[in-house]
Amino acid sequence: MxxxxxxISPDIFAKFPGYTRGLVVATNINNSNNAAIALEALRxxxxxxxxxxxxxxxxxxxxxxxxxxxxxQFGMNPGECRPAHESLCxxxxxxxPLPDINPAVxxxxxxxxxxxxxxxxxxxxxxxAALDLRRARGDESFIPFGSDKQERPRAGEVIFADGNxxxxxxxxxxxxxxxxxxxxxxxxxxxxxxxxxxxxxxVEAICGEAEALIRSVCGxxxxxxxxxxxxxxxxxxxx
Numbered sequence: 609m610x611x612x613x614x615x616i617s618p619d620i621f622a623k624f625p626g627y628t629r630g631l632v633v634a635t636n637i638n639n640s641n642n643a644a645i646a647l648e649a650l651r652x653x654x655x656x657x658x659x660x661x662x663x664x665x666x667x668x669x670x671x672x673x674x675x676x677x678x679x680x681q682f683g684m685n686p687g688e689c690r691p692a693h694e695s696l697c698x699x700x701x702x703x704x705p706l707p708d709i710n711p712a713v714x715x716x717x718x719x720x721x722x723x724x725x726x727x728x729x730x731x732x733x734x735x736x737a738a739l740d741l742r743r744a745r746g747d748e749s750f751i752p753f754g755s756d757k758q759e760r761p762r763a764g765e766v767i768f769a770d771g772n773x774x775x776x777x778x779x780x781x782x783x784x785x786x787x788x789x790x791x792x793x794x795x796x797x798x799x800x801x802x803x804x805x806x807x808x809x810x811v812e813a814i815c816g817e818a819e820a821l822i823r824s825v826c827g828x829x830x831x832x833x834x835x836x837x838x839x840x841x842x843x844x845x846x847x
Contacts, residue, residue, distance in 0.1 A: 610846045610847065613843055614631065614738070614739045614797075615741070621837040623682070629835045630812060630835075633732070633833070633844050634797075635732070639789065641827065643714075653717075653721035654700045654705060654706065656721075663702070671806065672691070674804060674806075679778065682743075684766070692728065693721075712826060715822060715825065719821075725801055727801075729789050730776075730783070730789070730799065731788070741779075742769060744762065744763055753783055753784065754785070773786065798815075798822075800818065
């Protein structure tokens with residue numbers, strides 16, 4: 609049994625006191641099970657977006673604007689590194705289906721599209737140290753998915769880190785090669801991020817949706833946590 613300390617830096621809450629991150633920790637999952645159900649959820653979420661919006665309306669949505677403004681306040685350019693949910697929604701508006709990756713990732717993408725908020729899926733099998741959402745010092749390593757070239761997040765950039773390894777850059781922009789969820793992955797954490805106008809209670813409800821979907825598709829044992837200014841850290845169990 610592995611205990612992992614998971615925290616969010618106080619300076620993030622100082623700038624955004626209404627920010628919340630829900631964690632859905634799923635262990636002993638079968639991530640190659642019931643793939644058709646997860647893909648169906650993804651395609652349904654994709655197809656609903658073009659019916660409801662245009663690209664201009666999407667970019668004017670408070671759920672997109674809030675993240676673009678948050679990026680700017682931390683010195684990140686949302687035109688160069690778009691919040692993940694904005695990128696997913698842009699594809700859906702343009703009629704570009706997302707790739708069928710695996711059940712856990714499809715579930716995360718479906719929730720992100722359905723609720724227009726970041727919902728990142730990270731494997732826990734090989735976590736080496738504490739997991740922290742924090743500002744980069746500038747000496748962390750990062751190898752992006754699809755590459756073997758190491759990058760260094762710039763000092764002050766918001767990163768999600770496993771010790772000194774950045775596993776996601778620019779808060780909710782890009783995941784590392786080492787943080788890719790595979791069909792063989794046995795434990796994951798789904799990070800569900802809410803900035804106002806999304807409330808903490810809405811994030812909790814979306815965590816409930818994630819739990820129900822993962823349980824029905826992948827099985828396993830599932831635990832939920834909520835991180836906020838009042839509770840910035842927890843210890844999670846990954847078996």
